[in-house]
Every structure is written in structure tokens, then in C-alpha cells.
Amino acid sequence: MIAFTLDAQGIATLTWDMPGRSQNVLNGESCEALFAAIDRAASDDAVKGILMTSAKPDFIAGGDLEWLLSANEADELFERVMRLHRALRKLETCGKPVAMALPGMTLGGGLEIALAGHYRVAADNPKARIGLPEVTLGLLPGGGGTQRLPRLIGIQKALPLLLEGKRLKAADALKLGILDAVVAPGTEVQVAREWLLAQQEKKQQPWDIKGYKIPGGAVASPTVQQVFMASNAMLRAKTFGNYPAPANILSCVYEGLITDIDTGLQTEARYFVETVMTPEAKNMIRTLFFSMGEANKLASRPAGVPVQRYSKIGVLGAGMMGAGVAYVAAKAGLQVVLIDMAQEAADKGKAYSQALVTKQVERGQLAQDKAKALLDRITPTTDYALLHGAEIVIEAVFEDRAIKADVTKKSEAVLAADAIFASNTSTLPITGLAEASARPANFIGLHFFSPVDKMPLVEVIVGKQTSKETLARSLDLVKTLGMTPIVVNDSRGFYTSRVFSTYVLEGLAMLKEGIAPALIENAGLMAGMPVGPLALTDEVSSELIYKIDKQTRADLGTAYQPRPGHEVAAQMVELGRIGKKAGKGYYDYPQGGKKQLWHGLCELFPLVATQPDVRQLIERLVAVQAVETVRCMEEGVLTTARDADVGAILAWGFPAFRGGPLSWVHTVGVKQFVGQCERLAKQYGARFAAPALLKAMAEEGEAFYK
CATH class of the missing domain: 3.40.50.720 (NAD(P)-binding Rossmann-like Domain)
Known part of the structure; x- marks a missing residue:
């Protein structure tokens, strides 16, 4: 798991090599091995320096998410996190120099462990990436990343890495000050060892030295205060408060860096546990990690067929x-x-x-x-x-x-x-x-x-x-x-085109009802969609929607079921306002200027006196996609919830924090979602009616995910 060797010069080498895995990860077994190795190296007087590296091509790929999610209670997870914090604090405060030799990928918990060293040297490996990508899975760094990284390189440089989950090349990490050296592949261990042998004095982290100041300014400095205000504003504008992780990362950095490192680590642990327990994190981990991983491993591939090599x-x-x-x-x-x-x-x-x-x-x-x-x-x-x-x-x-x-x-x-x-x-x-x-x-x-x-x-x-x-x-x-x-x-429209169309058509239905165009667009964005339904209709063109509807009507005959949005698309086609490619649609597209909602929309579709609450519109825009996805499951167009959710996020940008349409039904609860469907169907029509499959699942207490 972690081999421990001590050479004649007193250098203890801790080499990660988890059996049966292509990459090292943080889980229950590896953490226990890490804690034991740190205790041994820190307490043995014969050890003069500590070198940590990996026998695998990469250092540590991050945390084992199955192990992370196996903690059923918040206090259990908090204790897991604090044990890691205590171990890494022992490592960096034991007085002995600690060097990290990083052969390849160093991500998430891997980088957090590396940050507990006093010296970091990475191989100049073109495939290697270094970073804290936890936010992309709805999480925040829980191994000290929100505290050590900004203390090392400054708050202004650290926030973009933490909030965007950027994966850096070694050269870029060196420029930022995350690494101390980048060397030819295969020489990183030797370079780390030479650094250790050259150390003559007790080693401390910068943040443990009296008089330490955060590079670029402390939290209270006017410049950094402006950074936090701007970050909060941009985050709100981009996410509409739908994603807990980035907001909690900002709080971690702000609250943690006005205190000492140990208090800051406790603050991080609390926010980490709170974030892990949110439905948004569970949804994102389920779909973006586990389901995506299964899809990429070709989980749906029929067995017994030889692999095709293409040339x-x-x-x-x-x-x-x-x-x-x-x-x-x-x-x-x-x-x-x-x-x-x-x-x-x-x-x-x-x-x-x-x-x-x-x-x-x-x-x-x-x-x-x-x-x-x-x-x-x-x-x-x-x-x-x-x-x-x-x-x-x-x-x-x-x-x-x-x-x-x-x-x-x-x-x-x-x-x-x-x-x-x-x-x-x-x-x-x-x-x-x-x-x-x-x-x-x-x-x-x-x-x-x-x-x-x-x-x-x-x-x-x-x-x-x-x-x-x-x-x-x-x-x-x-x-x-x-x-x-x-x-x-x-099937007609297959899955992605079929369900995607329900989003834009629902937006057009709202327009027909007299709902303000700007309110419709903002509801789409606030729901978590990348673009409002009217702007998206302009991108694909009303003409295409009209043609598909016309062909569907001809093919299905009496079985054809129109949606109210189709009539709106037809009206726009008659006016020649077919979309962006024509320079005019629901928006005007002036040359060299910014697009603006067409002022004639309110004349063509007069506004009702009382406009609905935006939350009602959000509910409709999300529910209509989820209902149609369930219908695809019921009809056998889809056979797995995995493909439904992965496809929705990757194909048309269904909100990642909802995990996909079926993950969202799971989050709401099948029984509760059936009730929501019945209420919406009474208000807006049969397109919201709960499919028989969903009703049967509700009666039998079944769900799309365990």
C-alpha cells in the first residue's frame, strides 16, 4: 500500500503503490496506511528527512468517492476528515524536511497531501495535470486545499483554481508557486532526495512561522476584499445559487484565512461535510463520476463480441x-x-x-x-x-x-x-x-x-x-x-432530440400564454439551463422546429399530439423571423451589436396582467423534460437511468446540479414527482401527465437509483 524504506543517510521514502488499482486513491485502507507511515517517520529519530512518491505513473488521483459516500452520518464523515487533517499537520510540523516527488497526475486529495510537504518536485510529464477539481463534482477540497493553497500562493491566485477546478500542466503549476521544481521524468525522486540531504535546519511551513503574511494580502486587505466581492457577484451571476460547492469554497477561504491554520482546517472540514451531504453533490457525483465512468467503459456493450480495431x-x-x-x-x-x-x-x-x-x-x-x-x-x-x-x-x-x-x-x-x-x-x-x-x-x-x-x-x-x-x-x-x-x-427523435425539444417548446408555450419574454429567459437560466428557451429556439431555428412538426404530423396522422409551442414556431416562420441565421427571431441580431429580445414579441403575444412567480416557470421547464424522459424509459427508448442522465447533461446542458432528469425525479422523490405531474397536468395539459411507469413505481416504492 505505502512502502516504507529508510536509507543510510536517514531519508525515509514513503512510496504509494495500491494493489489492484491503476491509480492511487485516498480511501479507508490507504488513509490508515498513510497515518501509520507518517507516525513512524515522524517519531523515528533515525529519520532525518521524509520523501513521499508513487511507484505508479501518477502520484494520487484523488479521493475514492465510493468510500466518501459510504459515511452515513455527518459526524462520522467529519471525524474521517479531521483524522486526515491531524495526520498531515503532524507531517508538516514534525520538524523534519518533507519532499514530495510527483511523477504524474496529482489531483484533489493527491495535491492536498503534496501541499503538506515543504518541497514539491514534479516530472515534466506532458500528460500530468495538477489541481483541485473537486468543485466539478459538486464538492470542495476536504484535505486542506482551501487553506494551504491560498496560504502558499495567495488568495487571488488560489480562488480561480478552487472555484473552477482547473487542471494545470506542471510548468503552469511551477509559475504559480505550487511546485518548487519541474524536472525530467524519472529524476524527480533523486532531485527530491538531494533537496532533503541539503537541509540542515528544522523545517516549517511558511504559515507556521511567526510573522507570516499571506502572499498578495490578507483577507482584510482592501484589494482582497474586492476580490471576494467580485467573486461572489460573478458566482451568483453564473450559478444563480444552484451550486453549494463554490459558495462554500468561498466561505472556507474567507473564514479559514482570518484564523490560524488549525482553526481553518476545522472550518474546511465542517463545510466539506455539509457539502457532501447536499443532494446537489450526490447528483453530480452519481452522474458525472459513476455514470459517466460506466458509459465511457462501454457498460452497454454486448458481451462476447471481439473488440473492433479501426484504421x-x-x-x-x-x-x-x-x-x-x-x-x-x-x-x-x-x-x-x-x-x-x-x-x-x-x-x-x-x-x-x-x-x-x-x-x-x-x-x-x-x-x-x-x-x-x-x-x-x-x-x-x-x-x-x-x-x-x-x-x-x-x-x-x-x-x-x-x-x-x-x-x-x-x-x-x-x-x-x-x-x-x-x-x-x-x-x-x-x-x-x-x-x-x-x-x-x-x-x-x-x-x-x-x-x-x-x-x-x-x-x-x-x-x-x-x-x-x-x-x-x-x-x-x-x-x-x-x-x-x-x-x-x-424511435422518432430518439432520446436527446425528443426531450430537448420539450424545453424550447415549453418556453414557446409560456410566450403564447402572455408571460413576459425576459421572465421566460431568466427562468430558464435560473433553472440551471445554459441558455433561455427563446434564445435556444433561435439557435436551432423556428423553421427547423416547424419542419419537424410538419413531418411528424404527416407521419403520425391521427396519433399526432401537438404541443402549444408548435403554433408559436409556425407564427414566427410566417413572419420570416426564423432565428439567428436570419438575423431575426425571438431576438434581434444587429451587426456588431449585442442581441436583444425583439420588441414585437409583446405585440404578437400580449402580456397577461398578472405575471407568474418565476419559481412556477422553473418548475415547468424542468418537469416537462423529466416527464418526457420517463416516457422514453416507459417506451423502451431508454433502458438505463445512467444513459438518460449522462445524455441529458452532455447533449443539451441539463443542469448538472440536478444530476439529469431521472436523478432529479429521484431527488424530488418518485411519489412526490407524480403529485407534481398531476398538478401541472391539470393546469397546463396532458404533456405533464405522469406516465404509468412512474405511477407504478410510486405505488411500489421503487426509484430509478438505489
Whole structure:
């Protein structure tokens, strides 16, 4: 667990090497081993210096979240945290010099342990990152990070790292003063040892020395007071108070740094426990860590299918979506044949990758030779014959069944019999598109999101005839691309497009009811969505919403069920206000100016005299998405709560603090949510009616998560 060796010069080396794990983490066993090693090193007179390092490529990846959440009571968790604090205080106050040799990743609790050393040297490892990312999972550092980091580098430099969870390269950590040295990989232990041997006097941390002053100013200084005021204001504007963790981090730093370090650590422990116990933290940990991890490990991959190794893929359609797919594939090391109807269009698609890598080269993020190699892997063409040898083809042409059928047949005429054909459609059912295929078992949906280079999700859609082998091999491609898959069954709109639309349509319904446009937009933001529903409608365009609704109406006939928002979209299309691409929609988009809500909205949709409380609007905007997600579960479009929640957060920005639509139902309580649905259905219509699945779960006391 933690090997202890003592050499002839009195240097005790504590080497982390947790068995059965690829990375070291803080959990019950490793903490006990750490406490014992610290006690031994601190109390042994033969020990003149202490060196801590790792036998694994990384130092410590952070805390074991399963162990963290296993504490059922606040006082139990508080004692766990305080034991770690006491141990690290013993380490840094024992009088012996302590050096930390960091070979790679040093995150969360790993960095907090490193900060308890008097000297930190890291390997110049390009893959290594150093930071305190706890806030990204709804937590705050609980191993002294909110107290030691600002005392080491100053409050102004520490707050952005704590509040944003930035992961720094070693060189950047050195510039900030978090590290004392960055050396060639493999030499960090020797450099740390040499530093220890050079120490002749009793070592203390700066904050334990009489007369110590916080770098850059104490909490009470006017400059730092302004920093706290600005941070509070920006935090409120960005999160609307929905996320406890960043607010508690600010309180930890403020309250802790007006006291001594030991009192500050107690303050941190209290805030840490309070934060862990919040539903927001539990939701974020469940979805962003556990569920995301399962999805990335291909938990939905059928067993017994050999892993597919990809070397060459085809991409049909060189528009923004196809160009983005080509880029991420080439970045992953695959040969890409990018096909369009005209060579000029295909070349333009490759130019998208050229622009991306040029920026990266200019910023020093990508070497020139690697940029050239990436671009060389993309072949823009009009010739389908070049698809020969491709293991998969991804179609990203217009949402037109005839065009898609044509390119399917042209591709299959060249492809090997076992090659996969995937459609990137966002709305057309895969089973219907597969009718154009001579091998429907090899036909699947791979729905990417724009811009592909920034959106990590792929919605994998299984048609009625899609084989388990095709599903497994398609998931292998998603993993090869470094993206996150969710698996859904075929249906109109699949999952993401279907549920996403309920958010924008509910906003349009509110507009029709006479609710003030600004109030609707603010309700969306306050609910935790990245953009208000009217602005989001402008982004996707009212015209697209209108066309999809028109096609759905024609396809479903008497089974079609309209939503009030569709009528609003149709009105805007009639007025030519189709959205941002036209320069006018629910907003006006003046050239060189800031967008503003169109003043004519209140004339087109007169305001009611009494406007609703914003909390009512928030409830509707969140509930309508959750209800539709449950319907997707009921109909078998979704088969796991994991995919529902991961997909919602990554695809359309469902609020992370709610954990996803089904996590939110879990947080509210299934029985309570059924009651909420029944009340909303009476007020606003059948779109809010609780699905039978939800009612059955409420009666049987079941939940989507244990």
C-alpha cells in the first residue's frame, strides 16, 4: 500500500503503490496506511528527512468517492476528515524536511497531501495535470486545499483554481508557486532526495512561522476584499445559487484565512461535510463520476463480441457535422475519406480541420509535424471507390430520406460485407433508413452533436434489425474517438432530440400564454439551463422546429399530439423571423451589436396582467423534460437511468446540479414527482401527465437509483 524504506543517510521514502488499482486513491485502507507511515517517520529519530512518491505513473488521483459516500452520518464523515487533517499537520510540523516527488497526475486529495510537504518536485510529464477539481463534482477540497493553497500562493491566485477546478500542466503549476521544481521524468525522486540531504535546519511551513503574511494580502486587505466581492457577484451571476460547492469554497477561504491554520482546517472540514451531504453533490457525483465512468467503459456493450480495431472510416457529407466527425477521427489516428457531391465542398470540409489545427499550433498546443500528420489522414473526395477498406461509414448528409438512401447504396457497393453503415440523423428513425440497406443488421445510428470537436456525446441508436455485433463494434468506434456513448432504441427523435425539444417548446408555450419574454429567459437560466428557451429556439431555428412538426404530423396522422409551442414556431416562420441565421427571431441580431429580445414579441403575444412567480416557470421547464424522459424509459427508448442522465447533461446542458432528469425525479422523490405531474397536468395539459411507469413505481416504492 505505502512502502516504507529508510536509507543510510536517514531519508525515509514513503512510496504509494495500491494493489489492484491503476491509480492511487485516498480511501479507508490507504488513509490508515498513510497515518501509520507518517507516525513512524515522524517519531523515528533515525529519520532525518521524509520523501513521499508513487511507484505508479501518477502520484494520487484523488479521493475514492465510493468510500466518501459510504459515511452515513455527518459526524462520522467529519471525524474521517479531521483524522486526515491531524495526520498531515503532524507531517508538516514534525520538524523534519518533507519532499514530495510527483511523477504524474496529482489531483484533489493527491495535491492536498503534496501541499503538506515543504518541497514539491514534479516530472515534466506532458500528460500530468495538477489541481483541485473537486468543485466539478459538486464538492470542495476536504484535505486542506482551501487553506494551504491560498496560504502558499495567495488568495487571488488560489480562488480561480478552487472555484473552477482547473487542471494545470506542471510548468503552469511551477509559475504559480505550487511546485518548487519541474524536472525530467524519472529524476524527480533523486532531485527530491538531494533537496532533503541539503537541509540542515528544522523545517516549517511558511504559515507556521511567526510573522507570516499571506502572499498578495490578507483577507482584510482592501484589494482582497474586492476580490471576494467580485467573486461572489460573478458566482451568483453564473450559478444563480444552484451550486453549494463554490459558495462554500468561498466561505472556507474567507473564514479559514482570518484564523490560524488549525482553526481553518476545522472550518474546511465542517463545510466539506455539509457539502457532501447536499443532494446537489450526490447528483453530480452519481452522474458525472459513476455514470459517466460506466458509459465511457462501454457498460452497454454486448458481451462476447471481439473488440473492433479501426484504421479507416468514411464520412459522407462535408458540412459542419461531417467535417467535425472527420476531424475527431483523424485526431484519433484514423484514415478518413471525406465525401461530398462536389470537390470544392469536400475541400471545404477538410479546411474545417485545417482551421482547428492552425489555432492549436499557434497556441503551442500542437506541434507542426503532428498537425500535418493529422491533416494528411483526411482525404476529401467525390469518389465513393475510395471507401474501399473502411471498417465503417458515417453518413452526415441532409435530413432527407431519398438522399440518405442514395448514399447508403453507393457506399455499400464498395464496402466489405462486414462493414458498418451509420447514420448521423437527429430525427429520422433508423429502422426506416435501414430499409435502403442491403444489410440492415449492419445499419446503426451514430448521432453526434455540433460542434463535434467540443461536444463529447454520441447517441448510439439501435434499429429493429441492428445486430448486437454492430452495436458492440460501433461502441468501440466511439471509444476510439475518445467520446462518451449512450445507447438508445429507435424511435422518432430518439432520446436527446425528443426531450430537448420539450424545453424550447415549453418556453414557446409560456410566450403564447402572455408571460413576459425576459421572465421566460431568466427562468430558464435560473433553472440551471445554459441558455433561455427563446434564445435556444433561435439557435436551432423556428423553421427547423416547424419542419419537424410538419413531418411528424404527416407521419403520425391521427396519433399526432401537438404541443402549444408548435403554433408559436409556425407564427414566427410566417413572419420570416426564423432565428439567428436570419438575423431575426425571438431576438434581434444587429451587426456588431449585442442581441436583444425583439420588441414585437409583446405585440404578437400580449402580456397577461398578472405575471407568474418565476419559481412556477422553473418548475415547468424542468418537469416537462423529466416527464418526457420517463416516457422514453416507459417506451423502451431508454433502458438505463445512467444513459438518460449522462445524455441529458452532455447533449443539451441539463443542469448538472440536478444530476439529469431521472436523478432529479429521484431527488424530488418518485411519489412526490407524480403529485407534481398531476398538478401541472391539470393546469397546463396532458404533456405533464405522469406516465404509468412512474405511477407504478410510486405505488411500489421503487426509484430509478438505489
